[in-house]
Amino acid sequence: MVFAGGLYAQADAPHDHYRLLHAGHLPAVLVNAPIPALGFPCVSTDDAVAVEQAWRHLTSLGHERIGLALGPPDHVPSRRKPAAGQAVARAAGGPGPPPEHVVRGMYSMEGGHAAASRLLGTGVTGIIALGAVRAARRRGLRVPQDVSVVRYDDSPLMTLTEPPLSTVRQQPIDALGRTAVQLLTAQIDGREVVRDEILLEPELIVRGSTGPRAAR
Known part of the structure; x- marks a missing residue:
């Protein structure tokens, strides 16, 4: 399973269902920052x-x-x-x-x-x-x-x-998707995966909504 958003990113939400999935050794990956100590591999933008x-x-x-x-x-x-x-x-x-x-x-x-x-x-x-x-x-x-x-x-x-x-x-979809699938298939194959959060670099796109500060 790949979770692309959910209660795992909210500290005050219930998380028992994620812990049950982890205890059952279900191959799973979280996309975007989770609360600490859930134990699933995770890929996020920094x-x-x-x-x-x-x-x-x-x-x-x-x-x-x-x-x-x-x-x-x-x-x-x-x-x-x-x-x-x-x-x-x-x-x-x-x-x-x-x-x-x-x-x-x-x-x-x-x-x-x-x-x-x-x-x-x-x-x-x-x-x-x-x-x-x-x-x-x-x-x-x-x-x-x-x-x-x-x-x-x-x-x-x-x-x-x-x-x-x-x-x-903040959502480099191709890179997030590739990394999540790599982490998932590695678990399915029985290989060890990184349990720390993997951080991807965002990209600033400058367009017309930003300009010099107006003189006061």
Whole structure:
């Protein structure tokens, strides 16, 4: 079995069914970060690198007040991203994002819109979020002239928006799929596999939704 998402990524969710599968020696692979100690092989995109790429891109354009919209607090990938934002900001000599620049919500267009609206209310000029362009326009702000937007996950549809969205390609589907199948077939063949999380590199795709910080 290959699990491409599930409760294994949520710390506060029940996990007994995964432990039963593991105890039964079922060949299985998890795609994207699980809670610790489940014991299954796992392949994920490096969430820390994804934040670092987006953050460095925005700071290179002069943005100093950058907001992060994240998933629920018990979601493992969402737990990793604020620490990555703090680390890259401090490495550049800054203090890191204040608490009001990190907003949590549901992983959906509506949840991203709500989170981005809250961030815009704090005066950020760069946002790493889903749904931020719509939230900016409802406030009468232009993208990227007034606020720059980077979102997670890429798709061909991102070139069809206005403006085309800069993204961090967090789901390299071919590489994730190949690695998951290799881990699975190795288990089926009775070979030993790596039980640590295998991290793949994301890719920043720069398009029209990011630009220099407007002069104040």
